[in-house]
Amino acid sequence: MEVLRLQNLQKSFGSVRALKSASFTLNEGEVVALLGDNGAGKSTLIKAISGVFPVDRGDIYVRGQKVSIRSTRDAMDLGIETIHQDTSLAPDLSIARNLFLGREPVNLKWLGVFAPLDLARLRDAASALLKRVGISKKLDADALVSTLSGGERQSIAISRAMQFAAKVIILDEPTNNLGVEETHGVLRFVKEVRDAGHSVLLITHNIHHVFQVADRIIVMRRGEIVAEQTVAGTDLLTVESIITGADMSALLKETRAK
């Protein structure tokens, strides 16, 4: 079932056409990898979907409904959660407080921003979630995020997105700067997220990771989507040649001959 559909999205910055035309569909419970070299338009595309800036032209549909996304808040309310490498958590806050940042459970709601946090609910929900994350090392919901490793932080950020029953989870380079083991942990977690019924849009430079977790691959080049393939129907070299735009057919033939 279709969760997110982009139709002919366009975005220019001055005379630079960062996004010439992008259309694709994301289905329920699938991991789609968005690939492309630097400057291919990947970040522009995900920023448009996550509400960092509006698009110039084109439509976004969530579950078949046409929507307008003007702010990150709009995107979150539509069930689109974006997780950036470095900007997703506040290191000086506890895990529990990070999990609910911007959506704090409160008592006496009429007090607005002065409303007291529902600390019991905060801690319970955080503990339940940590249990679900299943990080081997036992994490305390009150532990500061600054004491966590990079992989643990990614897992916390991803589970936060799941917590809010996000339909679409956008992961922006989730394995950057992570060690081998931690990377595997995060990738395993991505599969679990998919199995739980969420759709994942994975942006990465690492094609090997794509082949481990993705169902489909979308390749962008110079602001356009140039290829869309299922992982089962392609291979690493083909994808690499599409990304760079280089003709690697000779090399491909050679490899296949082996």
Add this chain to the structure above:
Amino acid sequence: MRSPQFSSLVILIVLLAVFAIADANFLSPLNISNMMAFLPELGIIALGMTLLLTAGEFDLSVGAVFGLAPVVVMLLVQNGGFDIGVALLAGLLLCIAIGAINGLIVTKIGISSFLVTLSMLLVVRGAALYITQGFPLKSWNQPGFFVTLLAGSFNIGTFRFYTSLWWFIGLSLLAIYVLHYAKLGNWISAIGSNRNAAVARGVPADAVKIWLFILTSVLAGLAGMISAFRISAASPVAGTGYELEVIAMVVVGGTALTGGRGTILGTIVGALMLRSIRNGIVLIGVPGLAYNIFVGVIILAMLILHALLQKNAARS
């Protein structure tokens, strides 16, 4: 118990003990009353500064606002013939305006708060000097509702306290609640810790910062009024250098200068500490001209201690 406010509290107790042993007068009712009279004036500003620092910004114009607000209020009453209530309202609006300008320039134009509020310090101090032509205002001897409200005094046994102490206690409790227990406090810490993360979660970071600049400015003006009412005079140079003393109180208490980690309890301890240091080293006979040396050294020692604790915590 490695929290910064706890180590500050231990140091405070040690300091108090040293001063008390060195000079019996240190804990006399008169001296305690004296310290408690001065404490709220800088302490109230420090509460606002703690919240602002936790959100990752700071305000160097507080000392100047401390001077300007009472000067404007008293000029309006003495020369303008306005009712004191109206004049106080005008002073309040002035502080709100100064804070709002600081906040808007910092957040919307993106200039560091150090530069913006340093310039504002000059503008505000300059304004106070210009409108008074550099002279302190005539003494103020009209007791009234507002004077009693801000600077009335009362006796408990042999201790003499000012109502400003209630203001400090009340505002401290409010600040503790807001920073540590309210939704807003979560936002403030998050903004100072990782602004982009907070914004990505839909936290209105700019609006929060602007309101905190306004709050700090208003508290500086309130402290200035309390001081002016207490000594029945307003001087255009009042509060000179207070900005640094206030920031010292806040960071000595354990709030991080880089934002994200703030503690109101620590600030209260820090305010008590700087107040008692200033008072105590004079009592124990350190020459008046040398006492800033001691204050500076003790602040440095505190900061080094916090840094070492932080390192240890990170290692374990």
